[in-house]
Amino acid sequence: xxxxxxxxxxxxALREEMQTDxxxxxxxxxxxxxxxxxxxxxxxxxxxxAERVIETPISEAGFVGxxxxxxxxxxxxxxxxxxxxxxxxAADQIINQAAKLRYMSGGxxxxxxxxxxxxxxxxxxxxxxxxxxxxxxxxxxxxxxxxPATPYDAKGLLKSAIRDGxxxxxxxxxxxxxxxxxxxxxxxxxxxxxxxxKRDGRDITIVAYSRSLLFALEAAETLSQSGIEAEVIDLRTxxxxxxxxxxxxxxxxxxxxxxxxxxxxxxxGAEIITRVYxxxxxxLVTPARRLGGKHVPIPVAEALENxxxxxxxxxxxxxxxxx
Amino acid sequence: xxxxxxxxxDAYRQMHIIRKFEEAIRDLYMQGKIRGSFHPSVGxxxxxxxxxxxxxxxxxxxxxxxxxxxALAKGLSPRLAMAEMLGRATGCCKGKGGSMHFADPENGxxxxxxxxAAGIPHAAGAALAAKQQKNDKVALxxxxxxxxxxxxxxEIMNMATVWKLPLILVCENNLYSEMTPYKETTSVLDLxxxxxxxxxxxxxxDGNDVELMYATVEEAAQxxxxxxxxxxxxxxxxxxxxxxxxxxxxYRTKEEVAQARKDEPIQRLGQRLKxxxxxxxxxxxxxxxxxxxxxxALQFAESSPLPRPEEALTDVFI
Numbered sequence: 001x002x003x004x005x006x007x008x009x010x011x012x013a014l015r016e017e018m019q020t021d022x023x024x025x026x027x028x029x030x031x032x033x034x035x036x037x038x039x040x041x042x043x044x045x046x047x048x049x050a051e052r053v054i055e056t057p058i059s060e061a062g063f064v065g066x067x068x069x070x071x072x073x074x075x076x077x078x079x080x081x082x083x084x085x086x087x088x089x090a091a092d093q094i095i096n097q098a099a100k101l102r103y104m105s106g107g108x109x110x111x112x113x114x115x116x117x118x119x120x121x122x123x124x125x126x127x128x129x130x131x132x133x134x135x136x137x138x139x140x141x142x143x144x145x146x147x148p149a150t151p152y153d154a155k156g157l158l159k160s161a162i163r164d165g166x167x168x169x170x171x172x173x174x175x176x177x178x179x180x181x182x183x184x185x186x187x188x189x190x191x192x193x194x195x196x197x198k199r200d201g202r203d204i205t206i207v208a209y210s211r212s213l214l215f216a217l218e219a220a221e222t223l224s225q226s227g228i229e230a231e232v233i234d235l236r237t238x239x240x241x242x243x244x245x246x247x248x249x250x251x252x253x254x255x256x257x258x259x260x261x262x263x264x265x266x267x268x269g270a271e272i273i274t275r276v277y278x279x280x281x282x283x284l285v286t287p288a289r290r291l292g293g294k295h296v297p298i299p300v301a302e303a304l305e306n307x308x309x310x311x312x313x314x315x316x317x318x319x320x321x322x323x
Numbered sequence: 324x325x326x327x328x329x330x331x332x333d334a335y336r337q338m339h340i341i342r343k344f345e346e347a348i349r350d351l352y353m354q355g356k357i358r359g360s361f362h363p364s365v366g367x368x369x370x371x372x373x374x375x376x377x378x379x380x381x382x383x384x385x386x387x388x389x390x391x392x393x394a395l396a397k398g399l400s401p402r403l404a405m406a407e408m409l410g411r412a413t414g415c416c417k418g419k420g421g422s423m424h425f426a427d428p429e430n431g432x433x434x435x436x437x438x439x440a441a442g443i444p445h446a447a448g449a450a451l452a453a454k455q456q457k458n459d460k461v462a463l464x465x466x467x468x469x470x471x472x473x474x475x476x477x478e479i480m481n482m483a484t485v486w487k488l489p490l491i492l493v494c495e496n497n498l499y500s501e502m503t504p505y506k507e508t509t510s511v512l513d514l515x516x517x518x519x520x521x522x523x524x525x526x527x528x529d530g531n532d533v534e535l536m537y538a539t540v541e542e543a544a545q546x547x548x549x550x551x552x553x554x555x556x557x558x559x560x561x562x563x564x565x566x567x568x569x570x571x572x573x574y575r576t577k578e579e580v581a582q583a584r585k586d587e588p589i590q591r592l593g594q595r596l597k598x599x600x601x602x603x604x605x606x607x608x609x610x611x612x613x614x615x616x617x618x619x620a621l622q623f624a625e626s627s628p629l630p631r632p633e634e635a636l637t638d639v640f641i
């Protein structure tokens with residue numbers, strides 16, 4: 001199977017969907033000639049032309065809103081925000097508009113828009129370029145939220161998001177673009193709303209997603225050397241949440257740790273742990289824990305940023321404390 | 324092309340339908356039968372009719388929370404609109420949208436918006452789609468003088484001009500941004516000058532003159548269909564009622580409103596019809612027709628069922 005980077009896998013997904021569906025177009029800053037700062041849209045301008053690969057001014061609210069309007073008018077908009085932090089500039093169009101127009105219209109309109117963006121830290125990009133907003137978006141009815149960790153899932157989930165027909169917030173991670181993985185030739189889809197067990201284990205369930213998944217897998221290998229076998233789940237989709245896969249796992253391990261870069265307050269960790277206690281109140285033998293970003297803005301210096309965002313060693317330490 | 328004079332009686336009737344729709348809403352509101360906010364457009368019916376009538380059914384139109392008139396002028400059934408106001412299952416949005424979010428995609432009515440200026444990019448997106456689909460549709464956005472101080476308005480002015488979108492921007496300047504005189508909060512009072520500064524074709528017209536409104540929008544629509552790009556129309560008008568029910572209107576005098584009433588669009592069109600030879604009885608009959616439409620809409624709405632509670636959980640996703 002060919003090895004592709006995460007960025008190349010996303011590029012394939014866009015290219016294939018644009019080839020098969022003339023309604024699909026992409027829009028965003030620096031996505032044309034430059035090919036996107038992470039090269040995800042490279043070559044699309046040459047292949048599909050300027051009417052389907054639209055280079056925008058730096059006007060996030062305006063062009064996300066135009067994507068919404070075009071999506072309501074028979075197109076399938078894939079709108080790119082350079083950094084998730086800029087989604088706040090366009091928050092009205094994502095949260096008040098895209099998420100609600102179908103409902104407010106009594107089901108008369110649909111808004112098939114994918115808001116593609118990248119989030120997360122680890123690169124010294126500072127407090128306004130390193131945040132993780134998945135739990136914010138997941139709080140809003142009318143949005144689906146996806147956060148793939150591997151090139152395989154990145155391609156398969158992006159294709160599903162484009163075909164979904166509903167607003168999907170597609171959260172990539174800036175430090176995953178150059179990671180490589182097996183991506184089969186030809187078409188395949190990864191369904192929205194399905195988590196995946198990435199590693200079997202009997203002692204504890206670690207739920208993670210996006211780049212934190214790689215850290216969880218790394219931590220699991222370390223723990224394995226001292227005889228601790230962690231089961232690692234990649235959530236893949238944040239909303240709708242696949243609790244069945246999580247519950248099946250904790251029924252076997254009786255311990256649960258959730259890991260993500262987003263701040264702990266009101267996080268997906270809080271949500272998943274609450275749902276486990278609601279749905280299986282007695283399944284855990286030790287209190288569940290979440291390991292998220294500390295409650296400070298994200299600093300630049302490496303020594304500081306690593307202290308704020310969960311590292312593989314932090315995961316190992318948390319698991320050891322829980323056993 | 325101007326509005327054919329033979330259609331003026333119909334325009335008079337349509338403006339009365341809008342007026343009487345909102346008068347009925349006011350009465351229902353006073354009786355406690357309407358939930359939430361109600362933002363009347365009484366006195367601005369000419370911008371709605373003159374703005375929507377030059378459009379084709381399939382052309383898109385986005386409007387604001389003061390959008391009853393726009394939606395009705397674009398083709399929304401008064402029955403479905405009234406049922407929506409009364410929260411009935413038969414409402415245009417099944418009771419989920421209410422006064423501020425009328426929608427009727429079959430007639431090109433994009434979902435009305437309760438966020439000032441937020442519908443402008445939706446119309447621009449519809450115009451973008453028309454360009455991509457290579458049909459000759461156009462899109463029109465209605466908004467008020469308050470919207471011109473929102474960032475997204477400026478973003479769209481720029482992008483629409485750069486991309487030559489088939490877009491018509493109709494700013495209904497009724498002099499008051501909600502409950503504040505626009506001249507106190509706006510740097511350049513001739514708003515068409517703002518549009519011109521973006522390199523966009525821009526005009527300021529008397530919005531209370533329905534024939535002038537029609538001709539101006541018709542010309543803009545033609546330009547848009549022929550690839551000539553967007554037009555900004557500042558339609559000077561006046562909101563005769565408050566910003567919403569319960570507005571004490573401390574920002575203006577009764578004398579000012581009384582003066583404006585002399586220039587209100589329905590009377591003006593009535594006078595024009597009389598000048599063309601129509602009698603008082605002709606006008607009374609047209610007005611009675613409109614009253615009949617609203618009475619029928621009210622009867623339909625009041626006899627319609629309430630939505631089932633479980634319906635609240637549907638229509639989030641396709």
